[in-house]
Amino acid sequence: MSSSFSTTNPAQKSEHTLAVLDDYLSLSETHFSSLPIGVSYFPSTLHAEHDTAALVARLQPYNMISSMRERTAFPATILAQLPNLKLLLTTGVRNASIDMSCCKERGIVVAGTKGTRHGETGAPPPGYASTTQHALSLLLALTSRVAVDDAVLKNTGGWQSGPAIALAGKTLGVVGLGKLGGAMARSCILGLGMRCVAWSxxxxxxxxxxxxxxxxxxxxxxxxxxxxxxxxxxxxxxxxYVLSQRSRGIVGREDIAKMKSSAILVNTARGPLVDEDALFEALDQGRIYGAALDVYWGREPLEPDSRWRTTPWGRDGRAQVVLSPHMGYVNKDTMETWYAEQAADVRRFIEGQEVGLRLA
Incomplete structure (x- = not known):
């Protein structure tokens, strides 16, 4: 990720300034560069809990902020120190890391995105959820040993590292049968020939x-x-599952202890839904076959010295583990659509119009 930088349209002067946060892949500038305001980009994440002073100092000058999902949190302790903030842009239709009540009290408009692109050739159809595609990709990468064999071929001169796991006839257990859980179930039933059970x-x-x-x-x-x-x-x-105070730890130590020694856990929802220590211990001790994870606990990006990065998975009796850097929603179509919606909301806001999807 590059350092921060700013752009300004010299033909326009405006009282409005926009801070664009956490755009790791530099996709937003195309959409914001034509706005008649000063725009600053901060692709490196500062965490509200650990980097409070630095985050406040970064954001205090701006009256508009573009955020990406829950990469930067906006609790009341941060919002109270941003007296200039009038418009907070997020992506999607909810964001549990923003204190919506505090925003309402302080008169801060919070705008989400619908993620729709009507009539464009090649755009995903209505109802498409990239997280389902990614969950299925992680499952297949683990069971077909794609990541392990790729490393073997490229780094060791070896060939087949071990047998794949056939999924046809196996049982998929879906924890949370909402839109994403239902889509995962459908894909595995029709595409892979799996049985399916569900609970919430x-x-x-x-x-x-x-x-x-x-x-x-x-x-x-x-x-x-x-x-x-x-x-x-x-x-x-x-x-x-959707993460809330009630669902935090919904997959607990006792649940993991009941899993078969040949079982796999896939989590593309939120890290804190699962008891981290219990899962790590089960994997480290080889008590289940493996896990495929796209979401984590605490800071993201994952710290370089995180035990999830540094543990030699698949060796010395440890389980197989496939990790991805919270990519469930990070596809070009979705990201471009979200930033286009955010740019349109900035224009509406500075022209005194209502934003497209107001959350607070």
Whole structure:
């Protein structure tokens, strides 16, 4: 990630200034460069909890901020120190890291994005969720040993490192059968020939029947089971819960202990949904086959010395682990669409119009 930089349209003078945060792939400038305001880019993340003073100093001059998902948090302790802030742009339709009540109290408009691109050739169709594609990619990378064999071929001169795992006939356990969980279930049932069971705190057999109907699956394609049954039966557990105070740690030590020694856990939702220490211990001791993770606990980007990076996975009895850097939503189509929506909202705001999707 490069250092911060600023751009200004010299033909315009404006009272408005915009700080663009956490654009790791430098995709936003194309959309913001034509705005009649000064724009500054800060691609390196500062964390609200650990870098409070530096983050406040960075953001105090600006009355508009573009944020990307939950990479930078905006709790009340930060918002209270940003007296100039009038517009806070985020992406998607929710952001648990922004204190919405505080924004309302302080008169800060929070704008989300719908992520829609109508009529463009090659654009993803309505309802497409890139996180599902990524969850499936992680599962296949682990079970087909793609990452391990790629490293063997490139770095050691070796050939086949071990047998792949056939998924047809195996059981997928979906924790959270919402839009993303349902899409994962459908992909694995139709594409891989897997059986599927599902659980959430509020899931009922009637709701499962409705989900099957919405997904175009025959009734009975997904079974509604208890939590204990899911973790005991599933060959693959895929987590698709929304993180909240109630759901934090929803996959606990006891749940992980019930998993088969041949089982795999996939998490593309949020790290804190799973008990980190319990999962790490199970993997480090080889008590389950493996895990495929796109989300983590604490800071992101993941610290260079994080045990998730440095542990020699797959050696000395340890489980197989495939990691990706929170890429579930990071595809070019989605990111470009989000930044285009944010740029349009900046124009609306400076012209005194309502933003496209107001969250607070």
């Amino acid at each position: 705190a509020s899931l009922t057999p009637q709701k499962v029947r409705e989900v099957c109907d919405e997904l175009g699956l025959p009734e009975g394609s997904i079974a509604c089971v208890g939590k204990e049954e899911l973790f005991a039966q599933a060959d693959v557990v895929s987590v698709h």
